[in-house]
Amino acid sequence: MGFAHQAEKVEKKSSRKKKDGGEEETGCWVKLRFMGSCMSSRSRVDNSMSGRTGTHYAERKPTKEKSRDQPVVPVSSTTGSNAESASSTPKFSEELKVALQLRKFTFIDLKLATRNFRPESLLGEGGFGCVFKGWIEENGTAPVKPGTGLTVAVKTLNIDGLQGHKEWLAEVDFLGKLLHPNLVKLVGYCIEDDHRLLVYEFMPRGSLENHLFRRSLPLPWSIRMKIALGAAKGLAFLHEEAERPVIYRDFKTSNVLLDADYNAKLSDFGLAKEGPEGDKTHVSTRVMGTYGYAAPEYVMTGHLSSKSDVYSFGVVLLEMLTGRRSMDKNRPNGEHNLVEWARPHLGDKRSFFRILDPRLEGHFSVKGAQKAAQLAAQCLSRDPKARPRMIEVVETLKPLPNLKDMASSSYYFQTMQSDRARSNLNAKNGIRTQAGFVVRNGQPLRSLSSSNGPQASPSQHPHPSPKPKAKES
Known part of the structure; x- marks a missing residue:
């Protein structure tokens, strides 16, 4: 492996x-x-x-x-x-x-x-x-x-x-x-x-975990979606195509391995469990897995089903969208748990841009990111019955690696980047905005922004980095 x-x-x-x-x-x-x-x-x-x-x-x-x-x-x-x-x-x-x-x-x-x-x-x-x-x-x-x-x-x-x-x-x-x-x-x-x-x-x-969190170069958008699709196909096979249904139970970035062409393969079946058959909806088992990835109903009751894997897939998809770990105590208060931090933004077609991995620098598909965020929200539903089946997840992901509508050419994304750059610059200089004024070291100064909203100067527009090259064969 x-x-x-x-x-x-x-x-x-x-x-x-x-x-x-x-x-x-x-x-x-x-x-x-x-x-x-x-x-x-x-x-x-x-x-x-x-x-x-x-x-x-x-x-x-x-x-x-x-x-x-x-x-x-x-x-x-x-x-x-x-x-x-x-x-x-x-x-x-x-x-x-x-x-x-x-x-x-x-x-x-x-x-x-x-x-x-x-x-x-x-x-x-x-x-x-x-x-x-x-x-x-x-x-x-x-x-x-x-x-x-x-x-x-x-x-x-x-x-x-x-x-x-x-x-x-x-x-x-x-x-x-x-x-x-x-x-x-x-x-x-x-x-x-x-x-x-x-x-x-x-x-x-190696593993998806290494490419997302330990490499200096960000994993390109199309490669992320290719990996998500491959991993989804693996889970769909276990749930619906295997001779008897199998619940993986330990789906996370470290267990998704990549071959030379970034094809995703699931590894480590030590916790896998045969799924329910017939009229049964779940199997009861001792709770094992990893914090941040396990479905809440499984943690609370020990009732394991294929929808438990779907939740875990939603967490990993969210990690791929944001570039953040499922649990990170080094983040500010309120951002330790990735799912709880991101959940309010996933259904908003505009604010969800703000939670995407900033290292992508606009090199991602707008439609693809929106569909992926909506899919993550469905997989992370608190109600297991509302989560999609993995075969449905596969169908949703299939077109996403090939979409070409890059956010870097989007007016809204450029504006958002400009606002972010201004905010970072103000924070660095000890400046914060307050009711139409700029406050520096506690002393209010009149804001230079027009009454119609902030207008970014050309110098404040970030220059997008070249799209990271990834060899695909």
Whole structure:
């Protein structure tokens, strides 16, 4: 899978006492027998809480950046001792339902394929374990020389927890039988002694999260809409085209991975759940997921339905429109929760422009942005029944990547930008407007604006930056 250029996000980090009674260790590392000292900063993850991690697969240097995602709610511990994990191994072996197309790897194969799990091969870290880049035969399981054969992402399992085994099994079960262009492909697995590893296709452009929040260059509008459409197709397949409906349950930017052409693919099925069938409207389950993305009715009642995924999609679509995270405590008061801050503006055809990602600098479709904002509002409805089905979301998004009516040529947008530039300049100079006057350092001065409203001078019109170029093939 394609992994992000930053350390993997961990929604809930808890600590675990060393067996020798030493200091507590935190962070993310996976306990593997033969890894040696492949990272100086390794530590183990305690899965005793319902932390979830989006797994990013793109080359990157290990970092110490802390996660901003948080779990929906803490749950009772499911962590067992090493002895308990070992004793449960036969049970999990019996439960493993392996699809015929999956390849079965030996641990030594994957050790050699990742060059002994060396730090230079590390792609990401998370609650599940760590992910390494590797190279295997095109149609086999044997390791090959780096840069040849098939490039893969090898995800290891932290063996210190029953929940980890369950999520590993869920990954194999769902991705082993679900094949779709917008789902990350599971190549194979390794189950040997206490080792549990998964082998995915490598996703070179990493996660949507990295492109939205960690890159200096903004993601172009057309690419954002292309990604939204691809992710929507993946969810629509799970809800309505799979043999049995599947609820993804953990849809967020870190779990949307991108291939070389920015095609979106859903990853990390550890929390996926089979959906209701027949007359049932939901399944009842323990609340797990990530703050800011989980549907409110699911958080309150534990009732999970496909409309829970639709809400999460609305949050991610809003993140793509605004360039803001779903939860950000570094924002001013009233802006910490993205949905609550943006909701009043989504239905207003004029004010919603003000919440769009300023880094786009007008390089977005006016009609496309309006339709996307309206769609986000529908997906984020407090009433689950009022939310659209994902197949309807797909139909709404289909034309948006190709619309050419750029806001940079819109008179209204230019006026809005001018007002914003004047406001920023006034704030920088300690000036604020008050009832037709300009107040500088507490002393009122007559405003230079005409009675008919502010008139921007040519020097106050911002010069739009060239549209960011994105290679699409």
